[in-house]
Amino acid sequence: xxxxxxxxxxxxxxxxxxxxxxxxxxxxxxxxxxxxxxxxxxxxxxxxxxxxxxxxxxxxxxxxxxxxxxxxxxxxxxxxxxxxxxxxxxxxxxxxxxxxxxxxxxxxxxxxxxxxxxxxxxxxxxxxxxxxxxxxxxxxxxxxxxxxxxxxxxxxxxxxxxxxxxxxxxxxxxxxxxxxxxxxxxxxxxxxxxxxxxxxxxxxxxxxxxxxxxxxxxxxxxxxxxxxxxxxxxxxxxxxxxxxxxxxxxxxxxxxxxxxxxxxxxxxxxxxxxxxxxxxxxxxxxxxxxxxxxxxxxxxxxxxxxxxxxxxxxxxxxxxxxxxxxxxxxxxxxxxxxxxxxxxxxxxxxxxxxxxxxxxxxxxxxxxxxxxxxxxxxxxxxxxxxxxxxxxxxxxxxxxxxxxxxxx
Amino acid sequence: xxxxxxxxxxxxxxxxxxxxxxxxxxxxxxxxxxxxxxxxxxxxxxxxxxxxxxxxxxxxxxxxxxxxxxxxxxxxxxxxxxxxxxxxxxxxxxxxxxxxxxxxxxxxxxxxxxxxxxxxxxxxxxxxxxxxxxxxxxxxxxxxxxxxxxxxxxxxxxxxxxxxxxxxxxxxxxxxxxxxxxxxxxxxxxxxxxxxxxxxxxxxxxxxxxxxxxxxxxxxxxxxxxxxxxxxxxxxxxxxxxxxxxxxxxxxxxxxxxxxxxxxxxxxxxxxxxxxxxxxxxxxxxxxxxxxxxxxxxxxxxxxxxxxxxxxxxxxxxxxxxxxxxxxxxxxxxxxxxxxxxxxxxxxxxxxxxxxxxxxxxxxxxxxxx
Numbered sequence: 001x002x003x004x005x006x007x008x009x010x011x012x013x014x015x016x017x018x019x020x021x022x023x024x025x026x027x028x029x030x031x032x033x034x035x036x037x038x039x040x041x042x043x044x045x046x047x048x049x050x051x052x053x054x055x056x057x058x059x060x061x062x063x064x065x066x067x068x069x070x071x072x073x074x075x076x077x078x079x080x081x082x083x084x085x086x087x088x089x090x091x092x093x094x095x096x097x098x099x100x101x102x103x104x105x106x107x108x109x110x111x112x113x114x115x116x117x118x119x120x121x122x123x124x125x126x127x128x129x130x131x132x133x134x135x136x137x138x139x140x141x142x143x144x145x146x147x148x149x150x151x152x153x154x155x156x157x158x159x160x161x162x163x164x165x166x167x168x169x170x171x172x173x174x175x176x177x178x179x180x181x182x183x184x185x186x187x188x189x190x191x192x193x194x195x196x197x198x199x200x201x202x203x204x205x206x207x208x209x210x211x212x213x214x215x216x217x218x219x220x221x222x223x224x225x226x227x228x229x230x231x232x233x234x235x236x237x238x239x240x241x242x243x244x245x246x247x248x249x250x251x252x253x254x255x256x257x258x259x260x261x262x263x264x265x266x267x268x269x270x271x272x273x274x275x276x277x278x279x280x281x282x283x284x285x286x287x288x289x290x291x292x293x294x295x296x297x298x299x300x301x302x303x304x305x306x307x308x309x310x311x312x313x314x315x316x317x318x319x320x321x322x323x324x325x326x327x328x329x330x331x332x333x334x335x336x337x338x339x340x341x342x343x344x345x346x347x348x349x350x351x352x353x354x355x356x357x358x359x360x361x362x363x364x365x366x367x368x369x370x371x372x373x374x375x376x377x378x379x380x381x382x383x384x385x386x387x388x389x390x391x392x393x394x395x396x397x398x399x400x401x402x403x404x405x406x407x408x
Numbered sequence: 409x410x411x412x413x414x415x416x417x418x419x420x421x422x423x424x425x426x427x428x429x430x431x432x433x434x435x436x437x438x439x440x441x442x443x444x445x446x447x448x449x450x451x452x453x454x455x456x457x458x459x460x461x462x463x464x465x466x467x468x469x470x471x472x473x474x475x476x477x478x479x480x481x482x483x484x485x486x487x488x489x490x491x492x493x494x495x496x497x498x499x500x501x502x503x504x505x506x507x508x509x510x511x512x513x514x515x516x517x518x519x520x521x522x523x524x525x526x527x528x529x530x531x532x533x534x535x536x537x538x539x540x541x542x543x544x545x546x547x548x549x550x551x552x553x554x555x556x557x558x559x560x561x562x563x564x565x566x567x568x569x570x571x572x573x574x575x576x577x578x579x580x581x582x583x584x585x586x587x588x589x590x591x592x593x594x595x596x597x598x599x600x601x602x603x604x605x606x607x608x609x610x611x612x613x614x615x616x617x618x619x620x621x622x623x624x625x626x627x628x629x630x631x632x633x634x635x636x637x638x639x640x641x642x643x644x645x646x647x648x649x650x651x652x653x654x655x656x657x658x659x660x661x662x663x664x665x666x667x668x669x670x671x672x673x674x675x676x677x678x679x680x681x682x683x684x685x686x687x688x689x690x691x692x693x694x695x696x697x698x699x700x701x702x703x704x705x706x707x708x709x710x711x712x713x714x715x716x717x718x719x720x721x722x723x724x725x726x727x728x729x730x731x732x733x734x735x736x737x738x739x740x741x742x743x744x745x746x747x748x749x750x751x752x753x754x755x756x757x758x759x760x761x762x763x764x765x766x767x768x769x770x771x772x773x774x775x776x777x778x
Contacts (some may be wrong), residue, residue, distance in 0.1 A: 066740035073451035369742030384619040
């Protein structure tokens with residue numbers, strides 16, 4: 001009798017030993033390896049270990065898309081990998097991404113987010129988190145200039161006046177940091193009613209809404225109320241804010257962790273982007289999903305890991321750590337958002353930004369991020385070379401059409 | 409006979425590791441690239457469709473490719489010419505026998521030691537809109553009266569001194585160093601005096617506001633497309649010249665050790681000035697090294713990539729794209745499926761262009777001295 005139970009236990013142990021499956025995840029470098037590791041250690045690791053699954057994270061440093069395309073082509077891609085919203089159409093088109101319909105229940109996730117990963121009615125990724133843009137402002141600079149903080153009722157004109165007030169403070173201080181790139185400017189174009197690819201068949205840089213947004217945005221830079229990051233030696237608007245050279249940065253929740261480390265003494269607030277001529281504000285939704293490799297030999301285990309990574313517990317942890325905004329709709333009422341700290345306020349603004357006005361995914365169809373090159377060139381030509389707006393936008397439209405023809 | 413065969417076997421045995429690497433990473437890779445350049449391969453659909461010369465004819469119709477071609481050729485010609493001349497002049501200067509020459513040789517070589525990534529980042533700081541370079545240009549512009557007065561005074565004083573020396577029957581060259589030092593010092597004193605008396609005045613600190621990177625401007629203004637270099641590219645040219653001159657200077661310096669001093673002495677006895685000595689003694693003597701330097705420089709500049717990549721979004725795409733960067737960009741276009749066939753075609757084009765340029769160069773500049 002005793003012998004039999006020992007034998008049974010031994011068999012069980014051997015069984016666990018055999019069933020041990022290692023699931024590889026490929027994702028961004030930077031801080032992501034540490035975050036995923038802590039998520040595994042603190043929240044979901046035990047649950048997966050009980051199923052006989054171990055997880056290892058492989059960061060792809062540098063150009064993520066280049067590395068991922070290579071890995072997918074060579075058959076060395078991990079079982080689970082990050083699927084960035086802006087390049088999802090091309091990655092899904094390789095046929096290497098498993099359609100998740102029937103495998104995973106996606107109903108608890110925010111619907112507009114799921115749209116980003118749905119192609120021809122099939123779902124290819126579960127968003128791990130998302131971000132939108134917010135105005136993050138340096139309260140000290142506004143106090144010093146005696147200017148009211150930006151608020152959610154500001155129109156473009158109100159906001160511009162506040163920026164002028166801050167830039168009048170002294171030489172070398174500007175109202176806001178405005179990069180000459182579509183990834184920030186686009187939100188303002190949406191506020192004037194312009195529509196991006198994916199929403200309209202053929203986006204038109206030469207229409208009047210675009211013209212109005214470009215005129216307002218570049219005008220503020222040219223008159224000195226705003227400055228481009230490059231002109232103050234920074235790579236992004238968060239950098240401008242950290243060095244206290246500008247009153248306002250336009251960023252998502254990722255700026256929270258950056259400011260915590262790089263400008264711990266900076267006092268800041270956050271609010272929504274201003275209301276544009278259409279009476280609405282505009283915004284981007286940036287997001288990254290987890291996707292499963294269709295060639296994965298451990299498909300079932302990979303799906304279990306995917307579920308654990310996007311489970312309510314995992315998302316609650318990510319939110320409380322101040323890392324990102326969760327993609328499950330049920331977390332909207334999370335008490336974390338109601339805390340009275342700058343970090344929680346910034347996160348709340350970013351979370352609610354997804355439902356305020358003209359909000360579109362940061363995605364460009366099959367053209368990928370190349371879509372942004374023509375309009376970026378036009379913005380920079382207007383700001384630094386004094387090009388005429390009509391001419392620059394006309395050139396951008398011609399360049400876009402050339403790109404589309406080449407992409408067929 | 410047997411010994412010789414054993415020797416040959418040993419030689420091949422030692423060569424094998426290298427030959428194997430060469431075969432895998434060069435011959436095979438190049439052959440495969442050549443094959444792929446005739447297909448529409450996208451990394452996923454294998455076997456790819458054969459498209460003949462389709463990729464090549466598409467290349468020549470792509471305005472971005474033509475811009476990259478223009479940028480690369482201009483970059484290569486300007487940088488090669490500048491750094492070859494600069495390296496020769498610097499080597500000639502550093503070849504003189506003065507005290508502490510090894511200090512100067514070492515310090516002039518330092519730019520070549522730093523990695524190009526670091527140098528690019530430093531240059532991006534220097535060339536910021538409110539950076540050091542614009543500040544210095546602003547100071548120069550503001551003090552233009554002083555600088556002009558200094559130069560004019562120095563020239564006049566030098567002329568007067570040389571004329572006086574010659575009137576006394578002494579052989580004085582126009583650039584006689586001793587006289588030049590005196591002229592410069594006196595001109596400096598004169599300029600300071602003029603400023604003190606209020607005869608000249610610095611303009612209000614001019615605010616030079618040149619955007620070196622974030623611009624689609626091309627210089628010189630009004631030139632045809634094929635002769636205009638985008639401003640960000642000009643900045644990369646300066647950076648490249650700055651970092652590569654020292655290496656080539658070292659080669660020239662080595663070559664100059666073999667040029668007999670007596671030739672210079674004889675020339676100067678015959679009344680040849682330093683420029684004539686450079687033109688008629690140094691340049692012909694180092695001809696083989698010039699061939700090497702020009703060849704290396706052409707090859708190095710035609711494939712310029714790292715500085716362009718590091719510059720990244722700091723400059724508009726068309727204002728910095730070179731052929732090598734274009735190949736990379738087509739191989740991994742932003743979020744599109746890789747255009748491997750197209751990228752391979754542009755890589756083959758770059759390889760053929762490099763070969764052609766080097767062959768042309770051989771035609772006009774022979775390795776062996778005249």
